[in-house]
Amino acid sequence: MRSTPGRGTALETEPGLAGEPLVAAVADVADTVLRPVAERTAVTGVPLTHLVELARCGAYGLVGYEPPEGSGHTHAQVVREVHELLSAADPSTWFVHVQHFGLVKALSRSTNTALRDRWLPALVTGGKRSTAGFAYLRQPSPPVTAEETDDGWLLRGHVPWMTGWGITDMAVLGAVAPGDRALLARVDCGPGAGDGLVAAESAPLWAMNGTHTAAVEVRDVLVPHEDVISLEPRTDWVRDYDLENANAQPAVFGHLRTAVDLLRAAAPRAGTAYETLALRLAEEAARLRTEAYALRDEQPPEKEVAARTEIRAAVLDLGVRAATACVAATGGRAVRYGDTAGRLAREALFHLIQAQTPRLRGATADLTLRGL
Structure with a gap:
C-alpha cells in the first residue's frame, strides 16, 4: 500500500483526489523514488534521475493540466495536491521542480507568441x-x-x-x-x-x-x-508578485503533513502526548488550509489581502512549532545531518523567508508579539 503523508489525520488526501490520474502518478514517484532517499538528497543534492522521474509521471505539465471530465476536481486542486505531496516527500526535489514553473508561467502569459510556441512544448514535458x-x-x-x-x-x-x-x-x-x-x-x-x-x-x-x-x-x-x-512597469510587476505571495503556499502544508507523521511515529517512545499533539496540529493545519485555498478559489487576487497574509503567517508559525515538536520528540539525533526532524526544523525556517514580502514580514512579527 502506498504511504501518503498525513494518512489517518485531517490532512490526509481526500479519497477522490487521491485517485485522480496525475495525483496518483506523482504520489507513486514521491513514495517509491523520492521519500526513501530524501535525507541523502538533502545532503548530497537532487540527482538528475529524480527530475527524469517527475517528467515521466507528467509532473512538468502542471500549468496546462486539466483533470478528466467528470472527475469533480479542479485544476487548482490537482496542482496544490501535487505540490503538497512532493514537498512532503522530498523538499529539495520539490524546490528544484517548482522553480521550473517561473519560466512556464511567464511564457504562458507572454505576448511573445513565437517564443512561447518555441519552448513551451518541451518545458511542459520536462524535455527541457x-x-x-x-x-x-x-x-x-x-x-x-x-x-x-x-x-x-x-x-x-x-x-x-x-x-x-x-x-x-x-x-x-x-x-x-x-x-x-x-x-x-x-x-x-x-x-x-x-x-x-x-x-x-x-x-x-x-x-x-x-x-x-x-x-x-x-x-x-x-x-x-x-x-x-x-x-x-516595475511597480506593476511588484504588485502582482506581492498579491500572489500573500497566499499560503501548498509546500508548507506538505511540510506539516510530514511533521505530523513523524510525531505520530515517535509517540510510542516519546510519549502519548505526541500522538495527541500530532492530531491537533493536523486539525489546525487542515482548518488553515481550507481557509487559504477558499480565498484563492473564491476571491480575486486583490481582495482579502490582509486575511490571506495573516493565514500565511499562521501556517508558517504552525510549521515552525510542529518542527520544534519533532526535534523534541526525536532528541539528540535531530542535530545531525541526515535526521528528518532536524531537516524539518531547517525547512520550517526556510519557508519563513521563501517568497517573503514586507506585509508577510510584518504579519509574522505581529503574530509573534501576540504570543508573548
Missing part, C-alpha cells in the same frame, strides 16, 4: 528543465540591470540565488530596465550556454542546501529581442 532568478526585482535597487542595444538587451549584475544550477537548461531572468521597468527574458544556463552566466563563490546554505542553489554573476549577457518575455 528551467529555473528562475527574478524575486530581487522587488528590491529598491535590483542587482541585475538591462541596457537596450541594437541587437537586444545587455544584462549585467548578480543573481543572489539561482536554484537547480547545473541541472537545468534555461532560466527566466529578471532585470531592471531604464524607466524603472521590469524585464523578463529567457536565457540559456546549461552546459554549452557560454560564459555569460557564471556561478560565484557563496557560503553553503544551512537549509535546502541540496537544491543546487548558487549565486550567479551575469556578465554582459546579450538577450535578443526574440527572447524577451515581458517588459512592464
Whole structure:
C-alpha cells in the first residue's frame, strides 16, 4: 500500500483526489523514488534521475493540466495536491521542480507568441528543465540591470540565488530596465550556454542546501529581442508578485503533513502526548488550509489581502512549532545531518523567508508579539 503523508489525520488526501490520474502518478514517484532517499538528497543534492522521474509521471505539465471530465476536481486542486505531496516527500526535489514553473508561467502569459510556441512544448514535458532568478526585482535597487542595444538587451549584475544550477537548461531572468521597468527574458544556463552566466563563490546554505542553489554573476549577457518575455512597469510587476505571495503556499502544508507523521511515529517512545499533539496540529493545519485555498478559489487576487497574509503567517508559525515538536520528540539525533526532524526544523525556517514580502514580514512579527 502506498504511504501518503498525513494518512489517518485531517490532512490526509481526500479519497477522490487521491485517485485522480496525475495525483496518483506523482504520489507513486514521491513514495517509491523520492521519500526513501530524501535525507541523502538533502545532503548530497537532487540527482538528475529524480527530475527524469517527475517528467515521466507528467509532473512538468502542471500549468496546462486539466483533470478528466467528470472527475469533480479542479485544476487548482490537482496542482496544490501535487505540490503538497512532493514537498512532503522530498523538499529539495520539490524546490528544484517548482522553480521550473517561473519560466512556464511567464511564457504562458507572454505576448511573445513565437517564443512561447518555441519552448513551451518541451518545458511542459520536462524535455527541457528551467529555473528562475527574478524575486530581487522587488528590491529598491535590483542587482541585475538591462541596457537596450541594437541587437537586444545587455544584462549585467548578480543573481543572489539561482536554484537547480547545473541541472537545468534555461532560466527566466529578471532585470531592471531604464524607466524603472521590469524585464523578463529567457536565457540559456546549461552546459554549452557560454560564459555569460557564471556561478560565484557563496557560503553553503544551512537549509535546502541540496537544491543546487548558487549565486550567479551575469556578465554582459546579450538577450535578443526574440527572447524577451515581458517588459512592464516595475511597480506593476511588484504588485502582482506581492498579491500572489500573500497566499499560503501548498509546500508548507506538505511540510506539516510530514511533521505530523513523524510525531505520530515517535509517540510510542516519546510519549502519548505526541500522538495527541500530532492530531491537533493536523486539525489546525487542515482548518488553515481550507481557509487559504477558499480565498484563492473564491476571491480575486486583490481582495482579502490582509486575511490571506495573516493565514500565511499562521501556517508558517504552525510549521515552525510542529518542527520544534519533532526535534523534541526525536532528541539528540535531530542535530545531525541526515535526521528528518532536524531537516524539518531547517525547512520550517526556510519557508519563513521563501517568497517573503514586507506585509508577510510584518504579519509574522505581529503574530509573534501576540504570543508573548
